[in-house]
Amino acid sequence: MPDWIDACHVDDIETEEVIRFDHADRTYAIYHAPDDAFYCTSGLCTHEDVHLADGLVMDFEIECPKHSAVFDYRSGEVLSPPACINLKTYPTKIEDGRVWVNLR
Structure with missing residues (x-):
């Protein structure tokens, strides 16, 4: 798998929003x-494998739509239970108006 994957166009995600990105049988969330920075985390809540792209983004936080666990999507840190395991985060870069994610 190449280091950097073209995930989406910068205009595909409004400010303070999240989208789902699937690649190689795995799900990610891009914020x-x-x-105006872009971030990427694993796409499923660490509490019960619910898609975070269906959650609520506020400032630098994502709230899981099922049980309201809250994470800082910049670091993946759990901010509010019931989740107790941090999200995995992935580096991003912007080139030619595209969001690239390093999934290694």
Whole structure:
């Protein structure tokens, strides 16, 4: 698998929103932060494998749609239970208006 994967166009994600990105049988979540940066985490809540792309983004946090666990999507850190395992995070970069994610 190549190091950097073309995930989406920057315009595909509104500010303070999240989209689902599937690649190689895995699910990821890509976020457009209020500071105009882009972030990527594993796409499933660590509590019960619910898709985070269906959750609520507020500032730099994602709230799981099922049991309301909250994570800081910049670091993957759990901020509120019931989740107790941090999300895995992945580096992103912007080139030619595209969001690239390093999934290694």
